[in-house]
Amino acid sequence: MVDTTAPSYTFNAPTADTYYKNGQTVTVNVTITETGSGITNGANCTPAISGTTSVTGSVLYNATSGECYGVLTIVNGGIDGNKQLTLTVADLAGNSQASSNLQIKIDNTAPSGGAVTYTDGYYTTASVAVTYTNGTDTGSGMNLSSGQLQRKEASLANGTCGSFGSFATIANDSDGSYTDTSVVTNNCYMYQYVITDNAGNTATPYASANVAKVDATAPTVLAVDSDGLTFNTATVSPRTVTVTFSENISNTPTIAVSSSAQSVNDCTDSDSTTFCFTYIIPSATASSMTVQISAAQDLATNTMVADNTHTFDVDTVLPTVTASSPQGTTTMSSPVTINVTTDIAANCRYDFQDRSYATMAYNFSTGQGTTAHTSSVALTTQGLNNIYVTCASLNGSAMSSSVRLYTTLDSVAPTYGLSSVSSSGGMSSGGVVYAKSADTVTVQFTASEAITGTPTVTIGGAAMTWSSYNGSTFTYTRALNGSETTTAIIAISGGTDATGTTATSYNDSGANAEFDFTAPSLSSAVPTTTQTSRTFTVSVDAGEAGITCKYSTNNVAFASMDGTLADMTGGAYQATASVPSDGSYTVYFACRDLAGNLGTANTSAFSVATSTPTITGVSPSGVHTSSLVTLSANTSAAASCQYNTTAFSWGNGTAMTGSSTTHTASLGNLSDATYTYYVLCRDTANNTMSNALAVTFQVNTAANFNYTQQLNLGWNNMPLPRIVLENLSSFSDGNYSVVNVLETNGGIGGSYDYLYYRNGTACSAQNGSCWLSYDPASSVNSLSVFNDWDNLPYWIHMNASDRLELQ
Helix, strand or coil, rough: CCCCCEEEEEEECCHHHHHCCCCEEEEEEEEECCCCCCCCCCEEEEEEECCCEEEEEEEEEEEECCCEEEEEEEEEEECEEEEEEEEEEECCCCCCECCCEEEEECCCCCECCEEEEEEEECCCCCCCCCCCCCEEECCCCCCEEEEEEEEEEEEEEECEEEECCCCCCECCCCCCCCCCCCCCCCCEEEEEEEEEEEECCECCCCCCCCCCCCCCCCEEEEEEECCCCCCCCCCCCEEEEEEEEEECCCCCEEEEEEEECCCCCCCCCCCCCCCEEEEECCCCCCCEEEEEECCEECCCCCCCCCCCEEEEEEEEEHHHHEEEEEEEECCCCCCEEEEEEEEEEEEEEEECCCCHHCCCECCEEECCCEEEEEEEEEECCEEECCCCCCCCCCCCCEEEEEEEEEECCCCCCCCEEEEEEEECCCCCCCCEEEEEECCCCEEEEECCCEEEEECCECCCCCCCEEEEECCEEEEEEEECCCCCCCCCCEEECCCHHHCEECCCCCCCCCCCCEEECCCCEEEECCCCCCCCCEEEEEEEEEEEEECCCEEEEECCCCHHHHHHEEEECCCCCEEECCCCCCCEEEEEEECCCCCCCEEECCCCCECCCCCCCCEEECCCEECCCCEEEEEEEEECEEEEEEEEEECCCCCEEEEEEEEEEECCCCCCCCCCCCCEEEEEECCCCEECCCCEEEEEECCCCCCCCCCCCCCCCCCCEEEECCCCCCCCCEEEEEEEEECCCCCCCHHHHHHCEEEEEEECCCCCCCCCEEEEEECCCCCCCCCCCCCCCCCCEECCCCCCEECCCCC
């Protein structure tokens, strides 16, 4: 059979001009007419859509029904507009042709241009009015039945919304307005409107950033921190009172205390639920106070209902102590009973220190909450005990200052304590005072409390005499006479305190004073022999140790002695002394014991010779007119001298007379001639001159000659030969002239010639007031030596200011 006719198509579905959008499915149902070879069951009926539109899915032939059936999904609708759908199926003979076009419409564009509107802010009723517009759709047209008003909500607290949930539909509506009466106070709401077109494209929700805050509740007072309190004197005034509201308040509320307006502030914090006022607590007041709060508005302007339900009490009436005891009593036992009476019922406390009521240590044992208060108090202090009492009203208002009760506990016998011991002449060592006979000893002591009567005091077994009492210190004295025991025990007894208790006797066992009535006995004073050094050891035996020993080369008082001896133990004392020059010395010793007894001693005179003696003057010299010649030598220190006619060593000469500083030897009758004698001297320390001194002179008994000599200041022993002075010319000595006077030859021992010398002043007359004379018979001038021997030299000692003339 030849089949050349292709199948024909009749579209049952979709309906022509139906709108579709991407992702939608299209059900295809086409009846196939095939009169020839037939079509294989399940053959593919290939769909095609014009333009850029593409589909997925398949359409298959059902041989039973004779239809092509399948579901296609539009995956790319391309440009919105009309599209042509065709099918093609082949019969068994291979004949096929496309069906005629079935027109469908593609609409992938959602509606737009709509809006939702509602008031942003607070709603004080449970109702929110919402308006909206549907917008427009240029494709398939608006599906008005799809319009939905949606809402999301969050909690509202103090003007702040919590976290919003998801939008949910509250109404299907499309007429442009809706009143939402399902809102709840203290919640936040946001709205949006959703609508689709006929192709099923849903418009982007029409939304608003506005938030509807529903607050239909007036604020209330949650707390006042003064509620139930009692303000008393212990409360710090002014007192800050804090009022807490149920929510944030937008204005400053009005607050009064018992109709007295208060100054309100925001508590200086960022919390708008709390407000504060500073309440000045009135004094001497007992009353209940009401806190009156009104006019507070929340953020939604809801105004509170006035609140007068908060109260507190003021009780600043202080108790007053109207009677108390003891006051100034003395007791010999403890405990004592203290009593206090208050003008109002009160609680009372006491302490041994002046403290505030809150910090006092002890409550009264009886009478708390009444006006009569009693307690037994154990006293712990001998003497004055202060007990301080403070009371508080039953509401806690405490007295601003305490009441002092006081009593003296005296259950112990008074005691004596030594303050000081002193002596008018002794010293103190190691805490012990030393004294000697005739010293006045003073003892001062104190008593542990006031004493009635005069205590009896002895020292060294002898009575002391009361001297004074200044309210705290007793003073007793005794002038020692040697009858006291040297162990100077101080004993005090007698005297009573205010309760009649006799004081405990005192005895120091001699620990504070010691008497010494014997002066140190000094012996073995050294040195006694010649010293060859100007620094030498001095020592003395005082017979006791631990005393003060001093020395001096001058016989002066102990206090003026300049040398101190070291204690060498065993009673010996020693020091190293120094003298400025050679000579004869005596060392004086004085030792004083601690009691002031003084012992003295001194060495015998001894010499200090440290250098070779020198000859300071010799005679005769020059021409000697007498045959009787005396050889003289003066030495710088005490010495012995020898002479010889030749140079010699010590021991080989003839001894001269004199052992001090003046030495002479009679040479006998000498003939006229020139003579030389040698003089050699040794001091008391055996220091010997290294060479003998030559003395040369001439004996000429027949000669008359002029003698001229200048007499210098400071010459000590100046020999003047017995000569006749005549026709002498004047010569100068310093600033003064020496007058020449003729000396006539004659016996001095008989008629007494006068020796005149100038006193250093100028005068013209020989008998003027400037002349001083020496009369050997009276010896009343400044000449120290005048040998009135006929035919022997005159020896003259001049003062430094004198001038000498001979007559």
